[in-house]
Amino acid sequence: MTRKHNFSAGPAALPEAVLDVAQKELMDWQGNGLSIMEMSHRSKEFIAVAETAEQDLRDLLSIPDNYKVIFLQGGATAQFGLIPLNLLGDKTKADYINTGVWSKKAIKEAQKFCDVNVVASSEADNFTTLPAQADLKLDPEAAYVHYTPNETIGGLEFDYIPETGDVPLVADFSSNILSRPLDVSKFGMIYAGAQKNIGPAGLVVVIIREDLLGQCTDSAPTMCNYTVHAEADSMLNTPPTFGWYLAGLVFKWLKEQGGLDAISALNQRKAAKLYDYIDNSGFYSNPVAKNGRSWMNVPFTLADDSLDKVFLAGAEDAGLLNLKGHRSVGGMRASIYNAVPESSVDALIAYMKRFAAEHT
Numbered sequence: 001m002t003r004k005h006n007f008s009a010g011p012a013a014l015p016e017a018v019l020d021v022a023q024k025e026l027m028d029w030q031g032n033g034l035s036i037m038e039m040s041h042r043s044k045e046f047i048a049v050a051e052t053a054e055q056d057l058r059d060l061l062s063i064p065d066n067y068k069v070i071f072l073q074g075g076a077t078a079q080f081g082l083i084p085l086n087l088l089g090d091k092t093k094a095d096y097i098n099t100g101v102w103s104k105k106a107i108k109e110a111q112k113f114c115d116v117n118v119v120a121s122s123e124a125d126n127f128t129t130l131p132a133q134a135d136l137k138l139d140p141e142a143a144y145v146h147y148t149p150n151e152t153i154g155g156l157e158f159d160y161i162p163e164t165g166d167v168p169l170v171a172d173f174s175s176n177i178l179s180r181p182l183d184v185s186k187f188g189m190i191y192a193g194a195q196k197n198i199g200p201a202g203l204v205v206v207i208i209r210e211d212l213l214g215q216c217t218d219s220a221p222t223m224c225n226y227t228v229h230a231e232a233d234s235m236l237n238t239p240p241t242f243g244w245y246l247a248g249l250v251f252k253w254l255k256e257q258g259g260l261d262a263i264s265a266l267n268q269r270k271a272a273k274l275y276d277y278i279d280n281s282g283f284y285s286n287p288v289a290k291n292g293r294s295w296m297n298v299p300f301t302l303a304d305d306s307l308d309k310v311f312l313a314g315a316e317d318a319g320l321l322n323l324k325g326h327r328s329v330g331g332m333r334a335s336i337y338n339a340v341p342e343s344s345v346d347a348l349i350a351y352m353k354r355f356a357a358e359h360t
Ligand code: PMP
Pocket: 010, 074, 075, 076, 077, 078, 102, 148, 150, 151, 152, 153, 172, 173, 174, 175, 193, 194
């Protein structure tokens, strides 16, 4: 068996050690004579798996006790609509920061439910810079402020947490959750689709401050109500049990790696290596302002885009997969989430060097 270097933006690489455990346990989970996938979600065995996963996530992120952790379905995209339904309360407007494709999707969905004020946008410079705190035209009457700490497509990551006073801050951490330590107490709500740093697709994690529950609009379907899910311990209906189990294995793996301090040091080193090489190559480039460069998603272009296809074909031959940039921006993108080892980044840089030398 040869595992290749996987730079997919999502669903993305999972830790090999996790896949190994899942494989070993697939037919017979811990001597029970059946797979975890074949068990009732209400069995004491699965409930223990679910509770341990939540506790490990709480430990990793030091989630304060006054926050609920909810495991849901529908991806981050479903939350774009659920956020206004659950958080507007008696207010009618919300503030949004626009830093790229995912911010825009969140804005578009929220506009169905409330007045959206775009309090800052970096669209004019093609989403290559971060708005500064001083540029945020925040409205104290807004129900919440929403932003996207890491734009997966543009590779633009906030290097600060916006200060929003008494207005709850809501953040789409889909592509950078668990990549470094985070002060959860600064947020009203954090959400993240699983398929990058948490586990396989099909699960989304919502971390919400308890005082923000209880405001969901009455007309919302029950499945859209965070309060009901929190009260039911995320077992209102059948949850995606296998994804939840795998997420639990990923959390255990992260703890074994030394937690978020250790993974953060590694992520920073991986990203710095790749950006340094790109900047000094004279062949590749990354357009993002230095303070906004993502540690997780590194887009880059070749000096001559007519070489893109040759670059990608050669990369595949060298065992480097999924480097094609998103269709909306073109070029290349290397996603280097927690589970992508430093050796994969080294292999990518070595290939990029060879390719540049052959084509200059
Ligand atoms: N937000 C961000 C930042 C993302 O990267 C993605 C997926 N790439 C989404 C939202 C949408 O996630 P999902 O497909 O889980 O709905």
